[in-house]
Amino acid sequence: xxxxxxxxxxxxxxxxxxxxxxxxxxxxxxxxxxxxxxxxxxxxxxxxxxxxxxxxxxxxxxxxxxxxxxxxxxxxxxxxxxxxxxxxxxxxxxxxxxxxxxxxxxxxxxxxxxxxxxxxxxxxxxxxxxxxxxxxxxxxxxxxxxxxxxxxxxxxxxxxxxxxxxxxxxxxxxxxxxxxxxxxxxxxxxxxxxxxxxxxxxxxxxxxxxxxxxxxxxxxxxxxxxxxxxxxxxxxxxxxxxxxxxxxxxxxxxxxxxxxxxxxxxxxxxxxxxxxxxxxxxxxxxxxxxxxxxxxxxxxxxxxxxxxxxxxxxxxxxxxxxxxxxxxxxxxxxxxxxxxxxxxxxxxxxxxxxxxxxxxxxxxxxxxxxxxxxxxxxxxxxxxxxxxxxxxxxxxxxxxxxxxxxxxxxxxxxxxxxxxxxxxxxxxxxxxxxxxxxxxxxxxxxxxxxxxxxxxxxxxxxxxxxxxxxxxxxxxxxxxxxxxxxxxxxxxxxx
Amino acid sequence: xxxxxxxxxxxxxxxxxxxxxxxxxxxxxxxxxxxxxxxxxxxxxxxxxxxxxxxxxxxxxxxxxxxxxxxxxxxxxxxxxxxxxxxxxxxxxxxxxx
Numbered sequence: 001x002x003x004x005x006x007x008x009x010x011x012x013x014x015x016x017x018x019x020x021x022x023x024x025x026x027x028x029x030x031x032x033x034x035x036x037x038x039x040x041x042x043x044x045x046x047x048x049x050x051x052x053x054x055x056x057x058x059x060x061x062x063x064x065x066x067x068x069x070x071x072x073x074x075x076x077x078x079x080x081x082x083x084x085x086x087x088x089x090x091x092x093x094x095x096x097x098x099x100x101x102x103x104x105x106x107x108x109x110x111x112x113x114x115x116x117x118x119x120x121x122x123x124x125x126x127x128x129x130x131x132x133x134x135x136x137x138x139x140x141x142x143x144x145x146x147x148x149x150x151x152x153x154x155x156x157x158x159x160x161x162x163x164x165x166x167x168x169x170x171x172x173x174x175x176x177x178x179x180x181x182x183x184x185x186x187x188x189x190x191x192x193x194x195x196x197x198x199x200x201x202x203x204x205x206x207x208x209x210x211x212x213x214x215x216x217x218x219x220x221x222x223x224x225x226x227x228x229x230x231x232x233x234x235x236x237x238x239x240x241x242x243x244x245x246x247x248x249x250x251x252x253x254x255x256x257x258x259x260x261x262x263x264x265x266x267x268x269x270x271x272x273x274x275x276x277x278x279x280x281x282x283x284x285x286x287x288x289x290x291x292x293x294x295x296x297x298x299x300x301x302x303x304x305x306x307x308x309x310x311x312x313x314x315x316x317x318x319x320x321x322x323x324x325x326x327x328x329x330x331x332x333x334x335x336x337x338x339x340x341x342x343x344x345x346x347x348x349x350x351x352x353x354x355x356x357x358x359x360x361x362x363x364x365x366x367x368x369x370x371x372x373x374x375x376x377x378x379x380x381x382x383x384x385x386x387x388x389x390x391x392x393x394x395x396x397x398x399x400x401x402x403x404x405x406x407x408x409x410x411x412x413x414x415x416x417x418x419x420x421x422x423x424x425x426x427x428x429x430x431x432x433x434x435x436x437x438x439x440x441x442x443x444x445x446x447x448x449x450x451x452x453x454x455x456x457x458x459x460x461x462x463x464x465x466x467x468x469x470x471x472x473x474x475x476x477x478x479x480x481x482x483x484x485x486x487x488x489x490x491x492x493x494x495x
Numbered sequence: 496x497x498x499x500x501x502x503x504x505x506x507x508x509x510x511x512x513x514x515x516x517x518x519x520x521x522x523x524x525x526x527x528x529x530x531x532x533x534x535x536x537x538x539x540x541x542x543x544x545x546x547x548x549x550x551x552x553x554x555x556x557x558x559x560x561x562x563x564x565x566x567x568x569x570x571x572x573x574x575x576x577x578x579x580x581x582x583x584x585x586x587x588x589x590x591x592x593x
Contacts, residue, residue: 139554146561150568157572166576173569174524178515180565181531184558185508188538188551192501195546197554 011073011082014057014090018127021053022120029116043114047105047454050119054098054126061091065484069491078198081136083491088334088484089133089262093255096341097126099349099461100251102454107247107352113159121151121158122251129259136270138187138197141263145183145227148259149176152252156244168243175226175236183223189216199271206274217275220267221282227260230319231288234312238300241308246360249304250348253311254341261318261337265330268322269492282323283415289316290422297429304362306429307347310388313426314340320419321403324410330489331482332402338481339387339399339469346384346462350377353455367433369442377451378437380459387466389430390423395469402482500541508534519584521573525566532562 009016025046032042064070064087072078080086101122108114128147135141153176157169191197193213194205206213222233229237241249272278293313300306318336321329354361354370354377361367371378387394400423407416451459474482507530514527536555543551 139550139557142554143557143561146565150561150564153568153572157575160575161579163576163579166572166579169572170521170576173572174515174521174528177528177565177569178531181508181511181515181528181535184532184535185538187554188504188535188542191539191551191554192542192545195542195548197550 005074005076008071008073008075010070011080014060014094014130015127017053017057017060018123018130021050022123022127024049024053025116025120025123029120032116042116043105043109046116046119047101050101050123051098053123054094054101057094057126057130058091058098061087061094065091079137079140080131080134082134083488083494084484085262085266085334085488085491086134088488089258090130092258092338092341093129093133094126096254096258096345097122097129097251099345099458100247100255102458103250103345103349103352104247105454106452107245107355110355111159111245111358113245118155118158118247121155125149125151125155125251126255129255132259133262133266135263136199136266138191141267142180142184142187144259144263145180148256149180149227152176152248152256155248155252156240158248159245164243165245166243168240171236172240172244175240179223179226179233182219182226186216186219186221186223189213189219192216199267202271203273206272208274208276214275214277217272217278218281221278224260224264224267225285228257228264228315228318229312230285230315231292231312234289234293234315237312238296238305238308241311242302242304242362246304246348246352246355246362249307250345250352253307253348254344257311257315257318258337258341261322261333265322265333266492268325269330279323279325282319283412286316286319286323286415287418289313289319290418291316294422294425294429297426300429301364302362303351303364303367303433306432307344310426310430311344313422314344314388316422317400317403317419320412320415321406323415324406324412326406326410327486327489327493328409329406330492331485332399332406334485334488335402335473335482336399338485339395339466342462342465342469343384343387343394343396346380346459346466347388349455349458349462350381350384353377353451353459364432364436365443367436368440370437372442377459378434380463381437382434383463383466385430385433387470389427391427393470395466395473398470398473497541497545501538504534504538504541507531507537519586521576521584525569525573529562529566532558 028045065084069083101119104118108118125148128144131140132144132148135144153169153173156172157165159165189212193210194202196202196205225233289312293309293316297306297309318333321332351361387396390396390400404416469481474480511527511530511534515524518524536558539551539555
């Protein structure tokens with residue numbers, strides 16, 4: 001008789017919930033559209049169901065973090081490892097997805113593409129990210145990456161009547177599936193060299209002098225470099241960010257970065273610990289991304305494109321502490337990811353709030369003299385730009401400070417200096433928007449719609465987090481984010 | 496036996512990579528990516544036999560399923576693009592440029 005293993009449903013509860021939520025939204029779409037209900041009524045059902053699902057996942061993640069992890073689904077063959085590190089990342093990903101889903105409601109109605117599939121795809125993609133951040137086996141890493149990416153290809157092309165959106169989806173699809181194929185071949189080579197797909201077994205058998213194993217490790221690194229859009233694997237990023245609907249760009253620019261960086265942290269720490277040369281390679285990628293991302297962002301005339309190049313530069317900043325491999329560096333990556341989520345989502349939220357009658361506000365001219373018409377929105381945009389640039393008093397500065405110290409303690413002084421210098425360059429392009437909003441004469445402004453309640457909630461949440469993470473990152477008793485990142489990094493080391 | 500299969504898979508993977516990078520027809524690019532994924536499957540099956548370990552074959556099953564889902568989405572995107580553009584050449588998809 002085959003022994004029945006003890007299964008722990010709690011380990012896959014977030015993924016199950018997200019999948020159930022996605023199908024509930026799809027069913028709701030089916031019934032609501034067949035009865036001819038008004039689209040706005042259907043919209044609140046979609047947002048309600050998907051928002052509630054994501055909120056429950058955030059609560060589960062918080063609960064899991066407090067109780068310091070959960071057992072694997074099947075402890076005999078662990079595919080997912082739910083420790084504090086995973087729960088921190090799950091909470092961050094689900095929180096960012098929740099904010100994006102609240103933003104989408106008004107935006108999709110303005111563009112007349114308000115369909116329930118958007119929320120279903122968003123939930124499925126989030127389910128993939130949850131799998132990816134807790135994966136400890138190549139099988140679950142692959143499944144997580146694909147479940148994350150395939151819905152995103154569709155979402156990028158969601159405005160399917162627009163050639164720009166089609167083109168964005170096509171480019172994302174080709175770049176993404178090419179990267180997946182490279183990643184998979186890398187996994188196959190590492191499997192061939194070690195005979196294992198589980199991280200712990202790979203770590204025990206990986207030989208840094210075996211050329212086949214190292215070729216596999218390199219291919220896996222290239223696959224992840226595509227996903228986090230690090231130079232020289234970044235070419236798809238500006239096109240995809242510009243062409244995709246802004247609500248989708250907001251979602252994928254933050255969540256994919258969190259999920260891919262967290263998965264990369266875990267693979268490097270738990271499977272490829274013996275490959276010493278990786279640190280140098282990562283440092284090189286970091287330097288290139290910071291330089292090219294920041295320089296190219298300067299010459300853009302489209303705000304979404306500028307934010308795409310800025311995302312490449314931010315990937316460079318995140319690779320700096322990643323290359324150190326120290327627990328302090330890992331904590332700095334997690335903290336900076338949290339900072340990036342709120343700063344970047346906030347910037348996209350302002351652009352979404354300005355979208356009116358199918359017209360996106362994505363050129364610099366669209367922001368001319370905005371401070372006169374919409375002082376609140378303009379002030380929020382200044383806050384997010386200042387945070388992305390890393391000016392003291394905001395979350396961005398605190399995040400860069402953590403990275404800077406982690407790099408210096410790990411003897412990566414050149415990288416730390418390069419980061420400081422390129423951050424100074426970045427101030428130039430981040431402040432172009434505030435200058436346009438406050439110092440340029442206002443153009444003939446078309447009638448803008450009022451801020452709806454959901455958009456206000458998202459903007460306020462992002463602004464509060466940017467200020468709290470910047471001014472009191474560790475002083476509030478109920479929000480000691482720096483302590484959380486250190487506890488998560490400690491969980492990563494202990495396995 | 497395992498060695499030959501791995502060499503064949505490396506050759507197939509290289510053909511797929513070159514095809515995905517240099518061909519200009521979207522459908523051919525999709526086929527090249529499929530070729531890369533099948534090269535991965537061949538390598539995984541060979542290594543699975545070498546180590547007498549079923550994990551590699553499980554991964555192959557996953558890859559087959561996911562590749563089918565991926566190509567379905569890819570063809571959907573190509574059809575949406577073709578409706579608006581009437582062209583399958585990737586160089587015509589050039590609205591978005593730096």
